Amino acid sequence: MLMRTLFLAIAMLFSLISDQSLAATSAEQIQQATRAFVQEWADQRAKEGLKIAFEVGHIDSRLSLADCDKPLDAEFAGSPLETTRPSVLVSCSGKRPWRMYVSLSLEVHGPALVASRALARGERLSEQLVTTQSVQLNASHKGALFNPEDVNGMMMRRPVSAGTMITPDLLEAPDAVERGDHVIIIARSKTFSIRSRGKALANASVGEQVLVENLSSARTVKGTVVAPGRVEIPM
Template structure:
């Protein structure tokens, strides 16, 4: 009888300890650290070096015990911020989530100006060079592919050695005011072409007013290429 009571008491004590089990600040820090380590390894395979440090969590923190592994994800783009926030969440029977600060530096190749660039210049490959920089130091992002930059127009003066960011460049006009253009009226696979005249300048992806030279009607069309616009039928 005593043995039975003693065993029952141990069982109840174990259940009580399980009920009191908590997720500690150390558990959360370790989960965040493992996540950032995995991110660093993934970027290393792409030629980038990632260094990081997680923020300090109050050691008195104790959240409900989580039966499943803690889920961690970025809440912002780590390529646009050196201090992205992490969400650590429990998806078990008693779900919860919290946010952890982190410092993340991503070092890798990016395009920089090989010489001063003037506003309005069209970018050529000899204007660019590649250097290792902290690519997430600016929210504006960086450009890494010279092929995607070539032929674009410089929007404002750029100093030699400056990192090329997307806001420094603009797609050149594919049609200019007064240009004769091909108008494609399309419906599915069926298309009809006619000639027109652009009433304004625009780049690929923008809309422009075009005068149909046959009907003298003015239509709004999408610029799809140099000297070529398209309207739905």
Template sequence: MRITIFALFLLLTGITDASAKTTADQIEKAASRFLEAFSTQQAEEGYEVTFEAGTVDDRLSLASCEAPLAVEFTGDPWKSTHPSLQVACEGSKPWRMFVTASVSINGPALIAARPLARGERVTSDMLTTQSVVVNASRRGVMRSADDVTGMEVRRPVNRGSVITPDLLAAPDAVERGDHVMITASSGGFSVTSRGKALANASIGEQVLVENLRTARTIRANVVAPGRVEIPM
């Protein structure tokens, strides 16, 4: 069955033994050079990358390519330890194929220094930093305590767990029943009035607010704790 599939590949790509000059070894070396360059680039950002390009069937022989083989990731290497690489010839007889790879990106990430309860506000003493395989987490990691301080824990987190973005939420800047300052601005002109929030919302979200002077209900953008803005 494997021989049949290989023969079909040669037929579809229009390659014959007479024209086959790009070897499996050349393809593997191109993939390795690409991964080496990726490793060097990430080292400049403080990450250590270990990698291994997958093997290519040594019977494979593709059309000669006058240009250097082009290699790129077909997916996000930061979300998988086994990303796929596309190796392509962009010359007069173009072709492309895919090579698997094993890639580990090691770098600093925030770790829970103690169990975190749902609803807690994050402080720097709740966190520590450890080196982890960053791309082993499809949900991503957090690197800086400054980026998460003040955030709210969405669900319980065990001690030693990696802090991922989905574990945290921006705290509500206004809560239902809070008195807020409403600002309506246009150009250099603005008017302010007092209102009451009718729901909870965080910065950047919209919320319904009752204008206490007119008793009208309006939709406004939360711009800061206790402050909303109506675009005009």
């Protein structure tokens, strides 16, 4: 009788250990958590007028991570609007924490600015030269632009054909001063400033440095373009 009781106790112990070792988070659970997270994100983007199509990447069915005693967390590892293959970080914050990345195939379609006709390098944009069309926003990792006012007055860095999505890398600010322009030189300290007239010796945009000749002293100084026709020099 004692041997039988001992045998049953050992059997129950091994059974408990076996059950605990088999308790795991399956690949299907991770896929479900990923799918639910992305679907919720897609539903929110739909309210903004975007159309989302996605497919969760394959997860090896043999994967076995520790059982999680809390709901699984999920978040994008980067911006989903800048790539067609974003990753979702799925993690467990329970007693036996773990993290893993799940790949995703994603398409995001929505309205953005495109060229209304072919545009040449150096051409200055106006609101009439762009139009809004539905495009795949995440086809380029360079981002998209949505407001025509944001491109008004900007210059094209390179030529594009009609229908090309306008991205920030295609644009540059026009020169605020050009070589030979007469400019106002502002020598500024914390307590006062002195103004004089000068001549720009090169082209430069706002925020860039440029050499200018002081017309009063004939000295050449370097300053920062702060506005069209204005160059500031710290004292």
